[in-house]
Amino acid sequence: MKLEEILNKENYSRDEIIYLLNLKNPEEMQKLYKHADEVRKRYCGDEVHMRGIIEISNYCEQNCLYCGLREDNISLERFRMSVEEIIETANQITKLGIFTIVLQSGEDSEFDADFISHIIFSIKQKSNAAITLSLGERGFDEYRAWKIAGADRYLLKHETSNKKLYSLYHSKQKLIDRINHIKFLKRIGYQVGSGNMIGLPMQTIEDIADDILLCKELDLDMAAFGPFIPSPNTPYHSKNAGSPELTLKVTAVLRLVLKNVHIPATTALDTLDQLGREKGLNVGANVIMPDLTPHPYRDNYQIYPGKRGVADDPVESALKLQRRVEALGRKISFSRGDSMKIVLPAL
Ligand code: SF4
Numbered sequence: 233m234k235l236e237e238i239l240n241k242e243n244y245s246r247d248e249i250i251y252l253l254n255l256k257n258p259e260e261m262q263k264l265y266k267h268a269d270e271v272r273k274r275y276c277g278d279e280v281h282m283r284g285i286i287e288i289s290n291y292c293e294q295n296c297l298y299c300g301l302r303e304d305n306i307s308l309e310r311f312r313m314s315v316e317e318i319i320e321t322a323n324q325i326t327k328l329g330i331f332t333i334v335l336q337s338g339e340d341s342e343f344d345a346d347f348i349s350h351i352i353f354s355i356k357q358k359s360n361a362a363i364t365l366s367l368g369e370r371g372f373d374e375y376r377a378w379k380i381a382g383a384d385r386y387l388l389k390h391e392t393s394n395k396k397l398y399s400l401y402h403s404k405q406k407l408i409d410r411i412n413h414i415k416f417l418k419r420i421g422y423q424v425g426s427g428n429m430i431g432l433p434m435q436t437i438e439d440i441a442d443d444i445l446l447c448k449e450l451d452l453d454m455a456a457f458g459p460f461i462p463s464p465n466t467p468y469h470s471k472n473a474g475s476p477e478l479t480l481k482v483t484a485v486l487r488l489v490l491k492n493v494h495i496p497a498t499t500a501l502d503t504l505d506q507l508g509r510e511k512g513l514n515v516g517a518n519v520i521m522p523d524l525t526p527h528p529y530r531d532n533y534q535i536y537p538g539k540r541g542v543a544d545d546p547v548e549s550a551l552k553l554q555r556r557v558e559a560l561g562r563k564i565s566f567s568r569g570d571s572m573k574i575v576l577p578a579l
Contacts, residue, residue, distance in 0.1 A: 235260050239267045244489050249441040252485045253478070261481065268484035268516035275492045276518040280557045281569030283332040283364065283496075284325035284550070287525040287533035288313045288351075292338025294368065296391075297401050298432060300463035300534040301338045307465050311529050312342065315351060322355045325524050328550060331361045331568045334387070334521065336533075339368035348374070349381035356382040362568040364425070369405065369413055379420055384570075386417045387425040389456065392432060393446040394439045401432065414450055423571040425454030425494070430482055431474020432460045440482060444489050453571035454519070455490055457482050458498030461536035476505040480515050487516030492572040494519045503540045509553065510560055519569070520557065522550040 235255075238248050255261050289312040292301045300308065313321075322333045333355060337343060352363055364385035365378060375386065390410050392398050398407035417424045428443040447455045459474030479501050486495055496519040497512025505511065509520055523530060523539070524546045531542055541549040554564050 253437050264484050265515040268487040271487050272516045278562050279565035280562050281519045281565045282330045283334050283521040284330040284524040285334040286321050287336050289337035289340045290533050291340040294339050297467045305465045309532050319354050326359045326361050329566050333361050334364040336366040345374045345377040349377050352381040352383050385423040389427045393442040423453040427456035429460045430479050433471050454494040456496050458500035463536045484515040522553050
């Protein structure tokens with residue numbers, strides 16, 4: 233296969249994606265990155281969208297083998313933010329000029345349909361910021377209630393499209409259910425994000441190619457692919473972390489294959505590589521997601537250890553990120569950064 237021919241294609245086969253993910257020659261990798269950056273510029277422009285994350289609860293009823301929030305991790309100090317704290321933090325985020333608020337938690341049924349609806353409604357009373365929910369796999373009635381209350385987007389990562397690995401990592405869950413939830417969310421009008429984790433134990437390059445193709449098939453609005461980082465007190469605590477270099481290749485290939493979707497340069501990449509955000513933004517990413525969870529909670533949202541910026545003041549940390557983006561010659565967007573695709577009205 234000739235690299236130039238592949239790079240200029242409109243659609244990519246599984247074999248071509250695998251070929252790109254397997255590139256090792258530094259010169260060829262630079263060509264891939266440059267081309268992905270050009271495609272990003274063509275479809276998304278130079279603006280970088282900021283999504284302000286509030287980690288509202290670190291309780292979780294699941295036991296994913298790779299995650300520090302898993303229910304069996306009894307060494308983790310658990311928290312739930314109060315309604316007032318969540319709403320106040322959301323207000324502060326919009327004052328920073330960030331107009332997407334991501335409410336994130338483990339799968340915590342204590343935060344039920346009414347509780348989350350009340351928060352969404354209260355935030356929407358004061359601002360037109362977009363609200364993204366990242367609350368795990370929840371009931372279809374809950375998704376619907378939250379959409380009616382004003383939620384705009386839902387982030388539900390599939391983590392792996394390999395059915396066997398999915399069942400291994402998530403003993404209580406099935407891949408088919410996860411995909412059906414993603415399809416349902418799209419159907420009722422959410423802008424939907426999903427993605428995988430790169431470097432999970434036993435994952436192959438072919439699996440990652442399938443993850444990318446699944447994102448295309450699901451016609452996502454956002455795709456987030458970050459590296460796996462082993463977490464203490466989990467069954468995978470002694471496994472190797474995902475490779476930052478492979479994460480960059482995946483980011484570039486995602487941009488080539490998916491084109492007009494939002495792709496973040498993830499905090500996990502920035503944790504493994506001091507210039508991870510810059511490198512991600514240079515190879516196809518157009519989004520960053522600063523953690524604006526207030527102290528003392530932010531220290532205890534430990535999906536993985538050593539998260540970059542966790543000890544910092546959240547506002548200072550977000551401003552520092554803005555400066556890093558601007559130093560690249562990219563502009564911070566002050567819009568909501570909605571889907572670049574047509575979104576159906578809510579049911
Ligand atoms: S990945 Fe999500 S659902 Fe799984 S244990 Fe962690 S927080 Fe819970």
